[in-house]
Structure formats: C-alpha cells, structure tokens
Amino acid sequence: MPEDLIQLIDQLIARSTESQTVEFKASNDDAFMIGKDISALSNAAAIEGQDYAYMLWGVDDATHGIIGTTFNPLAAKHKGQELELWLRLKLSKNAEFKFIPMYYRGHRTVILRIWPATGYPVAFDGTEYIRSGTSTQPIAKNSQRERRLWEVTKSEAFEDQIAAQWLTAEETLAMLDWNTYFRQTGTPLPSNRTEILHYLESDHIIKFLDSGQYAITNLGALLFADDLQQFPTVARKALRLIKYDGERKSSPSRSQTYAHGYADLDDIAAVLQAWLPESETIGRGLRVTNISYPQIAVRELLANMLIHQDLTVRGGGPLIEIFNNRVEFSNPGSSLIRLERLVNDPPEARNPKLADLSRRLGMCEEAGSGWDKIIDACETAHLPSPVVQQSNDPESSASIMVRLSQYRPYPDLSPSERVDACYWHACIQFANGDYLTNASLRARFGLEDSYSSPISRLIRESVSSGFIKPVDANAPRKKMEYIPGWA
Structure with a gap:
C-alpha cells in the first residue's frame, strides 16, 4: 500500500505549533539553512524517539495555511552542484534524508523526511546542531545537552529503525x-x-x-x-562484486550487485565462488577443479564484512574486488579490535542485534572463531597470510579491507609477507595452546627439512622486530618455542 502523503501533511499541519521534529518553510532554498536544519532535526528525532523528523515547504509557519512553494529540490543547485549531492557531502556520513515533491490540494509542496541520528550526532559542515524551541542552534560543547545527545545516539540502534x-x-x-x-x-x-x-x-x-x-x-x-x-x-548496503581482468583497478572490469538480503550466506558465497578463478588438472583420468582460495576463509570473510560493517555510514556498503592474483573484501567502519589481535582478543559486535540474529541463522559464531578459521585455512593451503588494512582518512569514512592472495612459493614471498605469516602462525598456535617452532613454521609454508636454516633466519628477524618472542630464551636451539610478542 503506498504511503498516504496527503494524510501525512494533514497530520503535520494540524499541529498547533512547529515542534522539535517538524519545521515549516515557504520557499526558502538556502542550502546552508537546509543543511543545518537536517542536522538539528535528525538529532532532535533521536532525542525525542521519533521514527522521522520533517521539513515541509509550502506552508505558512504562523498559520499553517497551505501557500505552495517555488522550491524544487530536484532542480536546485548550490555553487553549480546539485543541492542534494552538496548536502550529502557536507553532512556527516550517518545523515539520511529524502526529498518528496508533491501537490497537496492544488498547491506545490515539498516534504523532506529526515531519519534520526544513529551512532553519533549528525553534523553539518563539522558542526552539530539541535533545535531550541523553533530555532536551530549549534550544540554547546561539553554541555549537558551534548552529553545527552551522544548517549541517545550511541544507544539508538540502526537495526531498529x-x-x-x-x-x-x-x-x-x-x-x-x-x-x-x-x-x-x-x-x-x-x-x-x-x-x-x-x-x-x-x-x-x-x-x-x-x-x-x-x-x-x-x-x-x-x-x-x-x-x-x-x-x-x-x-x-547491497553487496557489490567487481571483477577486474588484470591486477589493477584500471583493468577492464564487470560488476554485479547482490540484490537480496544477507541471510542466505551460502547463496552469496556460491555467487562469489563463481566469480573466483579456478584451474583444472587431470590425474588418473579424472578432471579435478582447484580453487584459488579456501572456501571457509571466503565464507568467514563474507560474514565478517556484512555483519560488522558500520551501518551508520549511509553512503557506503560492502564491496568485493576480484583481481587475477588476489581478492579484496572491504566494508565501511574501522575494526573494534586492534588489527594485530584479531585472532586472540574476545569478539566485539558493532551491530549486536544483527550479530545475534545472524548467529541464530547460522551465518556466524559469536565465539570469535572466525579469524582463527581464516588464518588456519590460509595456512593449510600454504597461502600468504591475509593482509588487513584500515583507512581513517579524516576526509572520508573509516573503512577496513582484507586481502587474500593466491599461492606463491616461499622464495617468491616478500620479507614482510614472511614475517606476517610467522606472526599469525604464532597467534594461531597460541590460541590453540601450542607454540611456534621451526618445524611448525616449515609445515605452515609446506617446506621440506632443507629449509630449516631460512626459517631460523625468519624467526630471528620476527623476534628482533618484536612480533614473536621465545618461551624460554635459554632453551636448546633445536627445542626453541615461540609465542606472540604481546603474550
């Protein structure tokens, strides 16, 4: 059933005065005014516990009589840029709003629906605004009102909206x-x-x-x-897949957006698997398909990026980019756990209701074993360890990217890739109540005994860099065991 917008306007103008979450305008199209009001009304909606706040053009703010408006948000520009795009660039990433032009009883009107702030207050041009009576004002820093707004927006769950x-x-x-x-x-x-x-x-x-x-x-x-x-x-927030015909983003590409919700993770994994590179070998008359990346690692990374993304970043969503030699999983939001402790620290849920229901749906475990499975699967397949990168560029939203790379022989790995693999192997062994040894690290890389000396050099380099440390520095050389440097 379509929304009854006529009834909505009837309800809004029936109010005796403007409220903390409703603002009436005639034809004012000042971009800065609109941006400030979106911030103020979004924050007010969060405080008042309202599903939405509204701005309504074409209404006399004194009498609430319908007078119509010349304001057209679809054609309006500010400094040569489309108004809506300019507003989204100036507003914080958790702002969400929608212009709805329509005719009401023969008069042209515009409804601006504004969603309540979640995660943190909505800011315009770096300043947070709030309603004070019927006016819009910056929130005083360190005031009781600012503290209250932060408390409310932190507890306001995007999932419930x-x-x-x-x-x-x-x-x-x-x-x-x-x-x-x-x-x-x-x-x-x-x-x-x-x-x-x-x-x-x-x-x-x-x-x-x-x-x-x-x-x-x-x-x-x-x-x-x-x-x-x-x-x-x-x-x-729909999952987007991009496949490049090469090893760079400048290579030709094709893309697909997964239209459905996240619940059927096995279906999403199957769609992704069809995009990942495969090879075939023939042995004893049988054709065998070899996949480039462990299926369990791919599935766990899928679950992580979908469930733990920052949902308050309204303009960004999960993205998987597939190159000839690697696949990268990206999602908005920084990690709640220090990157070097992803295997061993207790799990933290950014979206607790999404995480809880996802667990019951069989999409994930809340025991925090996802990263253990990812690292362990890469070790079993003798792949380079996953690379985790975090972006905290103040000019854009924080994001996290995890890269899986295809198999390369040990001599072809870079020094940093070898040290990373050594560190994560120590973390996995420690999580399992065991220790890193020369033999266990050789097995991790799929190396013969003849590589004992190169692996010893790698261990010494990892120790000197502080990534790992010996359990007993005085133990005989052949019985040396190691744990993560932080343990």
Whole structure:
C-alpha cells in the first residue's frame, strides 16, 4: 500500500505549533539553512524517539495555511552542484534524508523526511546542531545537552529503525524472504499468516503499527529483503562484486550487485565462488577443479564484512574486488579490535542485534572463531597470510579491507609477507595452546627439512622486530618455542 502523503501533511499541519521534529518553510532554498536544519532535526528525532523528523515547504509557519512553494529540490543547485549531492557531502556520513515533491490540494509542496541520528550526532559542515524551541542552534560543547545527545545516539540502534512502513500483511510478506528465516533458525513453519507475522515481529524484523499496518525494520531488510533497492535506508548496503581482468583497478572490469538480503550466506558465497578463478588438472583420468582460495576463509570473510560493517555510514556498503592474483573484501567502519589481535582478543559486535540474529541463522559464531578459521585455512593451503588494512582518512569514512592472495612459493614471498605469516602462525598456535617452532613454521609454508636454516633466519628477524618472542630464551636451539610478542 503506498504511503498516504496527503494524510501525512494533514497530520503535520494540524499541529498547533512547529515542534522539535517538524519545521515549516515557504520557499526558502538556502542550502546552508537546509543543511543545518537536517542536522538539528535528525538529532532532535533521536532525542525525542521519533521514527522521522520533517521539513515541509509550502506552508505558512504562523498559520499553517497551505501557500505552495517555488522550491524544487530536484532542480536546485548550490555553487553549480546539485543541492542534494552538496548536502550529502557536507553532512556527516550517518545523515539520511529524502526529498518528496508533491501537490497537496492544488498547491506545490515539498516534504523532506529526515531519519534520526544513529551512532553519533549528525553534523553539518563539522558542526552539530539541535533545535531550541523553533530555532536551530549549534550544540554547546561539553554541555549537558551534548552529553545527552551522544548517549541517545550511541544507544539508538540502526537495526531498529524503519526501512519501509504503512504496509499490509500481504505487502510485508511479499517484500521479505521469510522462508529463509524459518529454515535457517530451525523454527517450524507456521500454518497461518498471523503466526508467521508474530515470529517476525518477535525478532524485530517487522513492527506492528498503531494504524493496524506493518513496518519492516532495517534489520529485517538487511537480512531478508527480496530486493534491497526497495528499501532506501539500506539500498546502499547491497553487496557489490567487481571483477577486474588484470591486477589493477584500471583493468577492464564487470560488476554485479547482490540484490537480496544477507541471510542466505551460502547463496552469496556460491555467487562469489563463481566469480573466483579456478584451474583444472587431470590425474588418473579424472578432471579435478582447484580453487584459488579456501572456501571457509571466503565464507568467514563474507560474514565478517556484512555483519560488522558500520551501518551508520549511509553512503557506503560492502564491496568485493576480484583481481587475477588476489581478492579484496572491504566494508565501511574501522575494526573494534586492534588489527594485530584479531585472532586472540574476545569478539566485539558493532551491530549486536544483527550479530545475534545472524548467529541464530547460522551465518556466524559469536565465539570469535572466525579469524582463527581464516588464518588456519590460509595456512593449510600454504597461502600468504591475509593482509588487513584500515583507512581513517579524516576526509572520508573509516573503512577496513582484507586481502587474500593466491599461492606463491616461499622464495617468491616478500620479507614482510614472511614475517606476517610467522606472526599469525604464532597467534594461531597460541590460541590453540601450542607454540611456534621451526618445524611448525616449515609445515605452515609446506617446506621440506632443507629449509630449516631460512626459517631460523625468519624467526630471528620476527623476534628482533618484536612480533614473536621465545618461551624460554635459554632453551636448546633445536627445542626453541615461540609465542606472540604481546603474550
């Protein structure tokens, strides 16, 4: 059922005064004013616990009479740049809004729907704004109001916010792959629609509205959307695949966007696997397919990037880039765990509700064993260790990238790749209650006994760099054992 925008305007103008979350305009199209008001109204919506805040053009702010507007957000520009694009560049990455031009009782109006701030306050041009009565003002630094806003936005879960609403029961179920929910949670499929909706509501996948209609939450859309593009708040979170015909981003490429939600991780992994390079060998008359990357490592990295991405970064989503010699997994947000401690530190969930339901769906484990599996799979296949890079460029959103590289013989590995492999091997051994030794490291690289001396040199280099340390520095040379440098 389409949203009744006429009824929405009726409700907004019926209010006796402007509120903390509603602002009326005539035809003011000042870009800076709009940006500041988006920041203020988004922050106010978070504080007030509202699903949305609104700006409405074409209404007299004193009488609330409909006067129409000449403001056209689709054609408006600021300094030669499209207004909406300029606003998105000036607003913090957690800002989400939507212009809706329409005619109301014969008058041209514009609705600006603004989502509440999540994760942190919404800022415009580096400044956080708030509503004070009916005016917009910068938030005083270190004030009680600023502290309250940070408390509220930190606790405001993106997963709970609304992705689509005013839906009938039929429309709700048609937009979601609810069969996957029952199949993967092991819940018996109910025999009637009412019970299906009850289960979905109990897991915060949908909400029952006071109007008798339904809403789908961001959590529900992220995991079970039949088509993520139907949900503006999470459309940019659709997984994108790019395959390059070479080893550089300048090489020719083709791309695909995975349209569905994340819940069926096995299906996503199968789509990705079809894009990854393979080779065939023939032995004893049988044709054998050799995959370039361990399937368990690929699956765990998929789960990590989808579940632990920073959902408050509205303009970015998960991306997988496939090159001839490597595959890179990228997602918005920095790691909550120090990169060098990914194997051994307790897990932390940026999106706890998404992580909890994903665990019950069998997509991941909350025991923190994902990185152990990734490193262990690379060691078993004698691949270079995964490379983890984090970007904290102040001009853009933080992001994290993990690179898997194809097999190369030990002599072809760079010095840094050898030391990285040595360090992660020590971490895995330590996590398993064991130690790194010359023999275990040779086995990790798939090397014969003749490589004992080169491996000893690698161990000495790793010790001198502080990556690993001996358990007993006075032990006989052939019985030396090592643990991570931080242990």
